[in-house]
Each structure stands twice: as C-alpha cells, then as structure tokens.
Amino acid sequence: MADAAGPVPPKRETPREHPHSATEGEEGQTRALGERAVALAGFYQGKIETIPKVPVRSLADFSLWYTPGIAAVCRRIEKDPAVAFDLTGRWNTIAIVTDGSRVLGLGNIGPQAAMPVMEGKALLFKFLGGVDAVPIPIQVSSPEEIVETVMRLAPAFGGINLEDIASPKCFYVLEELQKRLPIPVWHDDQLGTAAATVAALLNSMEVTGRSIHEVRTVLLGAGAANLVTARLLLKLGQDPHKLTAVDHHGILHAEREDVDELSLRNRWKFRLALDTDGGGRKGDLKDALLGADVLLAASTPDPNTVSPEMVRSMAPKPIVFALANPVPEIWPSVAHEAGAAVVATGRSDFPNQVNNSLVFPGVFRGILDARATSVPDEVVLAAARELAARAHDRGLTASHLLPTMDEMDAFPHVAAAVATEAARLGIARRRRTRDEYYEEAKQMMSRTHALVRELGRAGFVAPMPDEPRSETK
C-alpha cells in the first residue's frame, strides 16, 4: 500500500503553456496524485477527529462535564439562548453542508461520494482558520429540503458553510437560509470565489492605473461565482452599462431569446440580464471583448475558449482572468503575448492564483470571533479589500496580485477586517478593537498549527507511509 503510488515531486513543474500541447504530462501527474490520495485516504481513514478540550483527571470529573453538573449549564442556555455561544463550543463550530450536486469538477456525485471533499474542507478550516468544522453531506431531493435540513441543524452551530451545491439552486438555498437563520451562512463557490476575484481585480486595476467606475468589464460564464462577482462589482461602483456577461448562449441582455425562461429558472441571472442589458451590446464573446478593459472568465476548462485575437481586441494593457480549473480559458503566456498586462488563473503553478482558500478561513475566523449574526456583502467586500491590501506586504506587482497561501499572516488580517466590519455594521454580538480581533485570530490559528505539529511529534498523527523520511516543517 505504501508504495502504491510512489512519491510525487514536491513542486509541480510548470505545465507546457500551449493551446495545442494540452498536457499529457499534466494528466499523468493528476492521475498519480489521485492514486496517492486514495492510498492515503485508506491509510488515515478520515482527516479529522474529535478530541477533548477539557482536562479529565478522573472519571469523577464527568460529573462536571456531563450529568449531573451539566444540567445547570443547560438551564442557563434555556433561559438565555445567546449564552450558548459562551458556554459551549458553538461559537467556533460550523457545519459544512452539501447535497453533493456539484462536487469539484465531478458534477452530481451525491452526498456519500462528496464526503472526502467535505473532510478536506474541514481540515482547511481547522488548519488555516482554527475553525471546528463538521462535514455534513445530506441526502435530499429538493432545494427546499436543503433549507429545511440546515434550519434544523442550526442550533448546534455558529455558522454554516454550504459547499458544492449546483447553480442555480445554490442561490435560492443561500438566500433563503441567510434570510431565516440568525447565524452567518456562506456558500464558498459563490462568495469565496467572488471575494478572491474582486480582491485580485482591485489590485489589477491599481497596477494598470484603472478605476472601477470607468472600466468596461466582461464576465465569461454566469454561474455561481460570476453572478456574485457581478453583484459585488456593481456595489463597488462598476457602471452596469459597461458590464457585459457572456455565457454559452452569447451576451446576456434583456431581450435575449431565453430571457423569459431565465425569469422562471434562474432569477439571479435574469436580474443581471436586466441590470446590465449586455452592457449595451449583443452578440458573442468577441463582440463583448472589443475594447474591454477586463475579462473575468470562469467558464469552461479549455485553453481555446479565449483566443489571442480576442485579447488583442481589448483595450490597451487589458486585465485577463482565466479562472477555469484545471485548465484556464487561455494559457497565461498566450494572453501575455497578445498584450495582456495582468493575467490571473485558478492554478497554483502560475502567478496570481485566484483561490477561495485565501478567503474563507479568515472570513469564518472573523465572523465567529465577532459572533456575527450574518455575513452581508459589505463583509465580503471587507475581506476582498483586506486581501488586496495584504498583497502590498510583499510588494504589489502584475505577477503578485494576491498573497500566496504561504503568506499566512493574510488570514488573521482578513479575519480582523471581517470582524471589524461586522462590528461596524452592528451585526457583531461580540465587539472588540481591530487589533484585538487580529491578535485573537492569530492566536487561534497558531494554536492549531502547534497542535498539529505536536500531535505529529507525539506520534498520534502518523507520518505519511509513503514518505519515510518525513520531516515536520
């Protein structure tokens, strides 16, 4: 078992950036990675576990941690439900809920098969944000059932993270739960990705000397992430008449053939069609990009989706985000050759990775530390702005638009910005200064890192069986 997959090179090689040499090597590498992941999943049998956080000196202590002593704690909460956040772990515990209807690029694989992703997400939540996250894939047959189920689970949690739910039902589910629950509800595929995109875009505009009020922006793809990105851009001052969304039917405008159908099936996309009316344009992607300053592509993993000619037709020094995974809509080198001043992708092996993992740990750390009752767009924007600001720490350039995942200090900074914004909006049950929020967040995060390190050192977490000379970093 240990040598099933063999070691994988520690650093992925830069893939061949050519539209026609679409990456046999990449595929082989991905396959090897997958085989190794399966082997390790079988070895560890789960990625997180519950560990006590109170001393147990003898069994007698259970009269405090459990009955009879605990009854008094229950009564306190019964009298004043708000103290649940002080007397139990609710303040730092969230649910990761999925129906398994759109898992990674795998599509509708169902709740059981979605579990490995949810466990992985829980690990990221803990490691990067110090958040205790419980994976809860649920068997449901309608969006209403997701809403009902989460409503019933909510008393145990300080926040809800929806994960891998198909569009457009994810919009309904998020909107409904945000309306009905007194705790923050987040859908990473919408809010996390949009926040990271906006952060990178703010810095791209700074690098190329542009203002959000003036740019002509094209969104390619009108799914979970881009619909929210559009909403955030409009809130930041993007002119709706200079915003053009394009999907596989072409430019989304108010008189498109399918617009009535959208009014029934996807009212979020319908709303965008009316608000922007195609940015005054009709036609296809080519028509949309003519003279545009910004392309935000979150569509199909095919490097020929956006051609060099299209990039050349954009305004001088255009901004090109090709965020499809695992293959961007245009290879960065091709986009640069065609004149793009700034290029971002969803991948870690190119500069400027737009990655929702830069956002959600800090966001949850912040909203949990503030005991926020919701997570409105202002908070999402605060996270985006802070992330953009943190890129300046190592110097903002066209190839360093966002902090990378190893710039760990970005996380507590995002947390502090989020918590402070929640306090400013009056939705924080617990108000502290920004510095206090920052210190707390940093403390929570470094505690987890120390914990993981110590568990490994003491042998409670086994070293990877296929890496015998494992050294803790």
Place this chain on the structure above:
Amino acid sequence: MTHPKESPHEDTHPINAPGIHLRPAQAGDVPVLATLLVRLKRLNEEFDPLLKVRADAEERAREVLKSDLSNPDALVLVAEGTGADRDKVVGVVRAHLRERVFYAPEKEGVILDIYLLPLHRRRGVGEFMLKETWELLKARGAGVITAEFPTQNEIAARFYAKRGFRPITALHARQV
C-alpha cells in the same frame, strides 16, 4: 365611445403611461408583434409539455395577427417605448370579443395574449395595459373580462387575482 363595425380600432386613441405609449396595431406592426407573441408562447412552453411551441409558430402568429386586424371582434394593441426607446415596440395585447351563448353577461372580452419585454416590466406598465384593454373591451359591450394563460403560470395567476379576477372555467388536457 363608438362601436364601429368596420374598423375595430378607431375607438382607441394613443394612450400614454409612464415609460410606454399604447396604440392600435397596424399592418406594419405584424412582423415584430409576431416575434413578441412567440416569446410569450415560449414562456408558456416552460409550464407544460402540451404547450410545446410549433416550429412554424412565428409564421402562424403573423397570419393570426393579420386576420385579427380585419376582424371587428378582435383587438390588438401595441406598446411602444418612450424617450430613448421611442417608436420601439416593447409589448403587445391581443384580445377577442366573444358571445356567451348560455350565460349572462352575454359578451365576453377575452385577453388572449399580453406580453411586455422584461426591461419594461414591474413599473405598473402591465397593469396599465390590462386596464386599458378592459376599458376598450367594455366599451365594445363586454360584460365580463377573462384572461387565458397556462394553469401553472402562478405569476400570471397572482397578477390577475390581485386585480379581482378569479378562475371560472378550467381547461384540462391529456395527450391522446
């Protein structure tokens, strides 16, 4: 108001509401009105598989509209935009006067089609179009106004219910 037999639309003068301008249809309007009617039928298609739109629907729509224009018991109104959208056709209403053989009131004004481009909705324009239509039908002797739309179209059902309409007959279908 007069009730001319020959030219059914002489009793309608251009009427203005915020954002639109309503007038009787003319022969030149037929092509664009046909596309709006097909849009409406495509919307209906969403509600039931038995409302599947035919391939030749637009051609048929043109024929139906042409025949309506010479039918004294038919009413076709065109909604045009104002301001920047001046002279742009943004909506259509199609209605027929029918005799009710067994019931009183004896004359029924049936609103067959009412469609407005999405950008022009939600500003009270639909309501304005409905009210104008029913006034015109009333002026031609209708004692009851009815509206036809797919049973599953809850938005339409709510729109009419809010304005005092209630379901009186039902059309049940099965494929054979």
